[in-house]
Amino acid sequence: MSLSPPRPKGPPLNALRAFEAAARLGGFAAAADELCVTPGAIAQHIKALETWAGAPLFERRSQGVAITPLAQGVLSAFSLAFDQLGEAVQTLRSRAAPRHIRIAALPSIAQLWLSPRLPAARALSPDTTISVTAMETPPNLLREPFDLCIFFRDLPIQPEELILANDVIFPVCAPELARRLNEPGDLENIACLHDSTWSGDWKHWLETEATHIKAVGPVYSLYSLALEEAKNGAGVLMGHSAMVEAQLASGELVAPFHNKVVLQRALCVSMTPSARENSAVRSVLNSLAGRKLI
Amino acid sequence: MSLSPPRPKGPPLNALRAFEAAARLGGFAAAADELCVTPGAIAQHIKALETWAGAPLFERRSQGVAITPLAQGVLSAFSLAFDQLGEAVQTLRSRAAPRHIRIAALPSIAQLWLSPRLPAARALSPDTTISVTAMETPPNLLREPFDLCIFFRDLPIQPEELILANDVIFPVCAPELARRLNEPGDLENIACLHDSTWSGDWKHWLETEATHIKAVGPVYSLYSLALEEAKNGAGVLMGHSAMVEAQLASGELVAPFHNKVVLQRALCVSMTPSARENSAVRSVLNSLAGRKLI
DNA sequence: TATTAGGCCTAGAAAAACTAGGCCAAGTAC
DNA sequence: GTACTTGGCCTAGTTTTTCTAGGCCTAATA
Numbered sequence: 001m002s003l004s005p006p007r008p009k010g011p012p013l014n015a016l017r018a019f020e021a022a023a024r025l026g027g028f029a030a031a032a033d034e035l036c037v038t039p040g041a042i043a044q045h046i047k048a049l050e051t052w053a054g055a056p057l058f059e060r061r062s063q064g065v066a067i068t069p070l071a072q073g074v075l076s077a078f079s080l081a082f083d084q085l086g087e088a089v090q091t092l093r094s095r096a097a098p099r100h101i102r103i104a105a106l107p108s109i110a111q112l113w114l115s116p117r118l119p120a121a122r123a124l125s126p127d128t129t130i131s132v133t134a135m136e137t138p139p140n141l142l143r144e145p146f147d148l149c150i151f152f153r154d155l156p157i158q159p160e161e162l163i164l165a166n167d168v169i170f171p172v173c174a175p176e177l178a179r180r181l182n183e184p185g186d187l188e189n190i191a192c193l194h195d196s197t198w199s200g201d202w203k204h205w206l207e208t209e210a211t212h213i214k215a216v217g218p219v220y221s222l223y224s225l226a227l228e229e230a231k232n233g234a235g236v237l238m239g240h241s242a243m244v245e246a247q248l249a250s251g252e253l254v255a256p257f258h259n260k261v262v263l264q265r266a267l268c269v270s271m272t273p274s275a276r277e278n279s280a281v282r283s284v285l286n287s288l289a290g291r292k293l294i
Numbered sequence: 295m296s297l298s299p300p301r302p303k304g305p306p307l308n309a310l311r312a313f314e315a316a317a318r319l320g321g322f323a324a325a326a327d328e329l330c331v332t333p334g335a336i337a338q339h340i341k342a343l344e345t346w347a348g349a350p351l352f353e354r355r356s357q358g359v360a361i362t363p364l365a366q367g368v369l370s371a372f373s374l375a376f377d378q379l380g381e382a383v384q385t386l387r388s389r390a391a392p393r394h395i396r397i398a399a400l401p402s403i404a405q406l407w408l409s410p411r412l413p414a415a416r417a418l419s420p421d422t423t424i425s426v427t428a429m430e431t432p433p434n435l436l437r438e439p440f441d442l443c444i445f446f447r448d449l450p451i452q453p454e455e456l457i458l459a460n461d462v463i464f465p466v467c468a469p470e471l472a473r474r475l476n477e478p479g480d481l482e483n484i485a486c487l488h489d490s491t492w493s494g495d496w497k498h499w500l501e502t503e504a505t506h507i508k509a510v511g512p513v514y515s516l517y518s519l520a521l522e523e524a525k526n527g528a529g530v531l532m533g534h535s536a537m538v539e540a541q542l543a544s545g546e547l548v549a550p551f552h553n554k555v556v557l558q559r560a561l562c563v564s565m566t567p568s569a570r571e572n573s574a575v576r577s578v579l580n581s582l583a584g585r586k587l588i
Numbered sequence: 589t590a591t592t593a594g595g596c597c598t599a600g601a602a603a604a605a606c607t608a609g610g611c612c613a614a615g616t617a618c
Numbered sequence: 619g620t621a622c623t624t625g626g627c628c629t630a631g632t633t634t635t636t637c638t639a640g641g642c643c644t645a646a647t648a
Contacts, residue, residue, distance in 0.1 A: 008396060008427060008439050010383060013307040014636080029594060036301065041637050043596070055390035062644040064594055070389055077382035081375055088371035089304060095364055096349035102302060133301060145302050308605080323625060335606050337626065342604095356613040358625055 011052045018045035019057060020078040023071050027064050086143040091274040093145055098278050100129045105150040107134040108197075108223035109267070112243035114150065114288070121287040128280050136197075138270075147275040148285060153268040161268040164289055165242045169201055170260040172239035172253045173230055181236070181256040184209045191217035191235030193226045201238040205261050227253075242267050269293075305346045312339035313351060314372040317365050321358050380437040385568040387439055392572050394423045399444040401428035402491075402517035403561070406537035408444065408582070415581040422574050430491075432564075441569035442579060447562040455562045458583055459536045463495055464554040466533035466547040467524055475530070475550040478503045485511035485529030487520045495532040499555050521547075536561050563587075 021031035022042055032039040050057050058065040067075070105114055110132050118130060138151045152167055171192075173181070180186065184206070192202055192215035202215035217235050220226035223243065230237035231252050237244075239255070247253040269289075275281045276294070286293050315325035316336055326333040344351050352359040361369070399408055404426050412424060432445045446461055465486075467475070474480065478500070486496055486509035496509035511529050514520035517537065524531035525546050533542075533549065541547040563583075569575045570588070580587050 008425075010380070010437070010439055012635085013311065013379075016379065016383065017307065027594075036303075037636085038638055039595070040597085040639085044636075047596095053387055053390035054394065060595065062594080063646065070386075073389065074382055074386045077378070077385060081379035081382050084371070084378060085307075085310065085375035086304070088368055088375050089310065091371060092347055092364075092368045095367065096347035100348065131302075135301065143304070145304055306604080321625075331605085332607055333626070334608085334628085337628090338605075341627095354626065356625075357615065 011049055012045075015045040015049040015052075016078065017082065018042050019049050019071070020075070020082050022046060022058070022065070023067055023075045024079055026067065083142045086140075087273070090142065090145065090272045094147060094272070094274040094278055094281075099125075099127055099280055100131070101148065101278075101281055101284055102131045102133065102146045103148045103150065104133050104135055104139050104144070104146040106136070106152070106197075108195075108243055109150055109152075110134045111224045112227065112246070113267070116246050117288050117290075121284045124287050125280060125283055128284065130284065141270060141272045146272075147278070147281050148269055148271050150267065150269050152265050155264045155266060157266065157268055158270070161270045162289075162293055164267045164269055164293075167263040167265040167267060168241040168260050169205055169238050169263060170241075170255050171205070171236045171257055172244050172248070172255050173236040174233040175251065175254050177233050177236065178254045178256040184211045184257060184259075185213060187215060187236060188213050193217050193230055193235045193237040194219040195223045195226050195238075196221045197223065198238070198240075204263070205238060205259070208259060208261050305343055306339075309339040309343040309346075310372065311376065312336050313343050313365070314369070314376050316340060316352070316359070317361055317369045318373055320361065323358075377436045380434075381567070384436065384439065384566045388441060388566070388568040388572055388575075393419075393421055393574055394425070395442070395569075395572075395575055395578055396425045396427065396440045397442045397444065398427050398429055398433050398438070398440040400430070400446065400491075402489075402537055403444055403446075404428045405518045406521065406540070407561070410540050411582050411584075415578045418581050419574060419577055422578065424578065435564060435566045440566075441572070441575050442563055442565050444561065444563050446559050449558045449560060451560065451562055452564070455564045456583075456587055458561045458563055458587075461557040461559045461561060462535040462554050463499055463532050463557060464535075464549050465499070465530045465551055466538050466542065466549050467530040468527040469545065469548050471527050471530065472548045472550040478505045478551060478553070479507060481509060481530060482507050487511050487524055487529045487531040488513040489517045489520050489532075490515045491517065492532070492534075498557070499532060499553070502553060502555050 018031060018035065018041075021034050022028050025031050025034065028039045028042040028046070032042045035042070046057060055068075055070060057068055057071040059068055103110075103114065111134075114132060118132075122128070122130060133146070138149050139146055141149060150164070153161060157163065171187070177190070181190070194202065194215075194217060196219050199219070206213065206215060218229075220229070223240075226237050227244070227247070229235065231247065236256070237253075239248075239253070241260075244253055248255065269285065271281065271285075282294055312325060312329065312335075315328050316322050319325050319328060322333045322336040322340070326336045329336070340351060349362075349364060351362055351365040353362055397404075397408065405428075408426060412426075416422070416424060427440070432443050433440055435443060444458065447455060451457065465481070471484070475484070488496060488509075488511060490513050493513070500507065500509060512523075514523070517534075520531050521538065521541070523529065525541065530550070531538075531547075533547070535554075538547055542549065563579065565575065565579075576588055
């Protein structure tokens with residue numbers, strides 16, 4: 001007969017966000033990763049929400065959690081709501097500070113492709129601030145505060161994405177090392193520098209050659225580090241056209257072979273709907289692309 | 295050139311909720327009221343959001359705040375997002391605990407109309423828990439955790455509302471007092487009990503009479519209190535059919551005059567979409583209504 | 589048989605949110 | 619004109635929430 005309990009409260013918003021992430025990604029650890037907190041924090045949010053609702057949302061199994069039908073049934077509604085909320089936040093941010101453009105990019109792209117192009121873009125619109133954040137995986141633009149995100153995408157690309165450049169690979173190395181390389185078979189006893197993100201590059205390129213040799217050599221977690229090593233003559237790097245163009249132009253690196261392989265992948269930019277309507281974003285993007293993209 | 299700042303964070307969700315409420319209601323005080331916090335808390339949330347966005351959202355004026363065009367422009371997107379979030383929460387709650395039904399009602403309705411009907415509803419489904427929360431203004435069912443809300447509504451009602459009873463008013467009093475009342479003119483020297491919520495009732499009823507007398511008497515902030523006084527013979531109360539029927543049936547109160555006025559208003563129930571698909575809610579509602587309502 | 593992956597729990601630390609209470613300006617009532 | 623009311627601001631301090639750390643457990647994998 002509980003008459004007039006103070007006034008029942010809704011669940012904490014942060015717990016809802018944690019639930020949505022955990023349910024969508026299928027685990028607390030993944031959700032923790034997305035929200036930049038520890039898994040324990042997610043577990044506590046979920047427990048709070050389960051207590052509030054009075055029913056379990058996940059079945060705890062030893063190697064992870066399994067989502068209950070109840071939680072599965074409401075997940076899409078939550079995802080939709082948070083997407084809309086995120087979009088509203090993005091719109092607010094981009095209208096409040098239209099001259100502050102935030103770009104998310106792969107670390108190697110940020111350093112090797114973006115960085116050389118930024119001075120020109122800044123010179124074009126001096127009152128615009130451009131921030132660059134490096135990250136391994138593309139952010140969800142509906143949820144995270146970026147205007148542009150520049151990553152490699154497998155073809156075919158999504159309709160909202162724009163191609164900046166195709167991904168073309170070919171070996172590159174320091175000029176003095178190149179003198180010792182006349183044909184791919186000469187790679188046999190040379191260090192072939194690998195990047196951990198694109199570990200299949202060498203295999204892929206060699207398959208287009210008549211040779212059966214294998215590329216062996218050190219693995220780097222950062223492409224820019226491998227590139228630095230290549231400049232120092234430490235070995236031959238599999239170059240991505242977008243990221244070695246500056247070094248080829250300056251002569252720090254050369255391409256010892258003619259064979260260039262075009263991958264089914266491209267350097268792409270995607271943006272939020274609110275960024276698309278921001279003229280500062282458009283002019284920066286066109287400057288980066290070197291042509292009228294939008 | 296800020297390369298790789300840790301990772302820009304989105305704004306706090308609670309600040310967004312405070313902003314949405316303040317923008318929608320046009321003031322910090324009103325938002326504070328809705329969210330059950332002090333205005334200072336709202337002010338702090340708004341300031342945090344303004345700092346995050348880098349632009350003012352409200353123009354502070356001495357007698358309140360004026361919303362900026364920027365904030366006005368994004369308000370509807372936020373309202374929509376929070377409505378959807380609330381709806382998802384409601385769905386979760388009602389599916390997680392389908393046997394726990396929460397009803398919001400006007401205090402007088404809760405005590406005088408609902409309370410007498412609850413035992414029968416409970417007897418019908420013994421495994422169902424029914425909670426009742428009394429409040430002055432109808433809650434937004436998309437945002438607050440109730441399945442049913444029972445309030446008086448002006449006609450014409452909204453399509454999602456159902457009429458439980460028309461609102462019919464007529465004077466009522468204790469039987470011994472009624473012996474001294476033969477015609478409305480006899481009210482001249484009798485205390486006419488007023489309820490602060492429906493202060494116009496007496497005037498309205500008297501206008502339908504040929505008499506020109508005025509009803510004077512004490513004002514009560516709770517209808518049930520006025521009703522108690524009437525039962526004790528303290529005066530004549532303007533009865534609302536839905537709320538005095540039990541007392542009329544038991545003989546504690548009688549209606550001294552024949553004239554009954556049907557107001558352009560009805561006792562209505564509204565429910566969330568998720569409540570509508572809950573069979574426990576439907577059976578309780580039909581039991582309360584005394585007929586098959588849905 | 590180790591190791592790892594993924595969760596749980598608890599205690600304590602850190603951060604966020606809220607309240608209280610004093611101040612101020614502009615209407616409004618007397 | 620003078621006092622009162624309304625609505626917001628600010629600051630300090632408290633309360634609540636949120637997060638982390640670190641230990642424990644289980645099952646799958648090497």
